[in-house]
Amino acid sequence: MTDRLRVAVVGGGVGKQHIEAWQQLASLYDLVAFCDVDPGTAEQVAAKYGITTSATNLNDLLIRKDIDLIDLATPPGLHVEQIKAVLAAGKDVICEKPLAASLSDIDALAEAESVSGRNICPIFQYRFGGGFQKLQHLKAKGVLGRPYIATVETHWKRLPTYYHVPWRGKFRTELGGCLVSHAIHAHDMLMSILGPVANLHARTATRVNPIEVEDCAILSLEMENGALAALSVTLGAAEERSRLRFHFENLTAESSLGPYDPQADPWRFLPMHDESQARIDEALSDFEPGPLGFVGQFKALHAALTAGEPLPVRLDDSRRSIELFSAAYFSASSGDTVALPLSKDHPAFEGWPKIDA
Ligand SMILES: NC(=O)c1ccc[n+]([C@@H]2O[C@H](COP(=O)([O-])OP(=O)(O)OC[C@H]3O[C@@H](n4cnc5c(N)ncnc54)[C@H](O)[C@@H]3O)[C@@H](O)[C@H]2O)c1
Structure with a gap:
């Protein structure tokens, strides 16, 4: 080669x-x-x-x-x-x-x-966004401290015309709705910073368009490191916006708000203490994000x-996303809080219940 x-x-x-x-x-x-x-x-x-x-x-x-x-x-x-x-x-x-x-x-x-x-x-x-690369760099430099809590909002707008493309809106061909198709990047960003999920509770609903898959979802996560996260997704937002906020011991990190590029600059890194600001400044002083996006x-x-x-x-990164969806759909249909990782004998290991609907 x-x-x-x-x-x-x-x-x-x-x-x-x-x-x-x-x-x-x-x-x-x-x-x-x-x-x-x-x-x-x-x-x-x-x-x-x-x-x-x-x-x-x-x-x-x-x-x-x-x-x-x-x-x-x-x-x-x-x-x-x-x-x-x-x-x-x-x-x-x-x-x-x-x-x-x-x-x-x-x-x-x-x-x-x-x-x-x-x-x-x-x-x-999305992992290759300029703002998100700065957060990854601050993490690698040990500046963040203990994670406390995070929120991820993926609030987009999809009108009926979007579903004229035949593969969309159906479990068999789209594989899922707003969780699987639209919020997947933001949720991957969350997990790539906070690590594995320990357990989650989810609710999903189809309220915006007459489709088979979900177009609204709420997930409540406890991460393995003890941090908490709340994820909110809808395809029924009048004004489209995505936003990730992470609260750590030493700083709060907030993404930009572009619906399709919350990974892009400018991100805000707000210090919890005076000395945190110095550490943020020092870590970012000579940091140049690498090439962006694709x-x-x-x-x-x-x-x-x-x-x-x-x-x-x-592939493991993709596996982590699929495990999140599997647990979320299982939780939404059973009402249970679901512990991760999912073992081979868990009913959700073979996919989500509505896949054959
Ligand atoms: N990473 C991102 O930001 C991002 C953005 C949009 C879409 N996507 C993903 O990209 C994929 C495609 O989405 P899209 O919006 O481009 O869909 P699309 O329907 O606009 O385009 C898909 C294309 O694939 C072609 N196609 C269908 N079956 C084929 C086959 N068997 N062999 C060759 N070509 C075939 C279709 O004719 C069509 O031109 C989906 O998985 C979607 O989730 C990712």
């Missing part, structure tokens, strides 16, 4: 943003093919971005020897089988969220990854695949 990896993108929705990111990294990646099951999309997207090969069937890419990495930006219900097919073809895979709808499927993917000797990199590009994740992926650096996002 050469240092410049050959990549193919599958799916022409958010996949177009991926294409722009791959093309910004032209010294690291050669974008050689684009695939979409819809022939018009396949042709138009390839032409727009100057991609020489277009295809309408993933298998046409899998048989090619001149592709190292496949980027799956297809509807969620296809991810598990497509990831397995890419690995079986001997290629690395990067895949949009959510990867799967059960821990058993995630563990099957881990097995397929191990057997193939290739890599699965789930997409969590570009940041794709660049770090190149270092992992070519230079033995750790994967920027690992």
